[in-house]
Amino acid sequence: MMELIQEYWRPLIYSDGYQITGLAMTLWLTSASLGLGLLLALPLSIARTSAHRWLRWPVQGYTYLFRGTPLYIQLLIFYTGIYSLAAVREQPLLDAFFREALNCTLLAFALNTAAYTTEILAGAIRAMPRGEIEAARSLGFDGWKLYVHLIMPSALRRSLPYYSNEVIFMLHSTTLAFTATVPDILKVARDANAATFLTFQSFGLAAVLYLSITFALVGLFRLAERRWLGFLEAGR
């Protein structure tokens, strides 16, 4: 066990000497896909709750597709499926993008989490008390100002409890990255297992790392909820 730790702690935490690996890669995958996903979900959630069908339906179709199929298939489509087309390989720009495993992985993860986040935010937008919107309108807020100053800040706060689930879900989903050769924590643990046959110790170390990140995230979200959702407690 001690030898295993001595040999593998460095790749498990940050680098194997050539590239970023392990914990650092897992954290990068999680935060980059969540960040991109949230950026995408903000406008999409507004479209999802729009009164116009031609805005609402395409977004609904997108979330239906990405929430109804496994992330693993989505990753396979973006990583191997698209690159198997000669038309993609002949385009220099597309070729450069899809040749990199990390790009495909991030694209698949970001589009997946964006679909879930869109539905979470759309739910929060729909749950906005009518009175708050009417009050804002009577104060002269209209159009995009209403969204920027009132609806979106409130929707983001109210969706915190649901979004924390999605964040932990995304953290756990990043383990799929090793199937696209991205060296995250699980990839290092698998390599350690293959080299030493210390199955329980190798995967156990990885499990401890994932548990620690999960607990840290749960703690952070509890703090965030106390900070930004406190106003809902006062009314009770």
Place this chain on the structure above:
Amino acid sequence: MLPTFSQFVATLGAFAPMLLHGVWITLQLALLSLLLGLVLGLLGAGAKLSGVRTWRLCAQLYTTLIRGVPDLLLMLLIFYGLQTGLSRLTAWLGWAYIDIDPFSAGVLTLGFIYGAYFTETFRGALLAVPRGQFQAAKALGLTFRQSFVHVIFPQMMRFALPGLGNNWMVLLKATALVSIIGLADLVKVAQVAGKSSQQLLAFLLLAALVYLLLSSASNLILGWLERRYAGGVQEPSR
């Protein structure tokens, strides 16, 4: 080259039996894991609400650990770990080597993991049934088994169904992971067919479509179940 539609249909015919078998494996995997998960979930919820402290602690440890660790990691740990553990045990006992097939490993792992999620769902639902119902059943002289089957369970299901539905959708999609440990499920079969026919993207999209159909069908069935178990509650307001 992008295959034309007619080319794809022609290859599809050749791979149809294989693909159908893959769908059947995926369905079996999902339903058997669901069954195991539901049993573990009921037991876990019972343990969490029991008066015995050790049981409560065990159930708490189970749900916390399982839900804090990625399912894919647990799957690899159980698949490789069980294999190593068993071969050591059989070597020590002098028995013949026992091989764990990916299907059983998949059912065991998925059932074990989603049992933890079902535990939380059932716990919440059991707490939502008014305590008076337990007491009334007891007062009528029903045994523990009778009161659970006829009084508590039907009422609990109404509260549990939305959560169970969500858990089932996640479980259904998680079955795709089992192809990573080598099971010839829908995903694996689609990959094999796609690679050998040079139409990988088309076959992967087809597999995604099958999952989409399965989740849509589940949605319909869950909606029907929810209406059924809500029956007694909605009637007065009609």
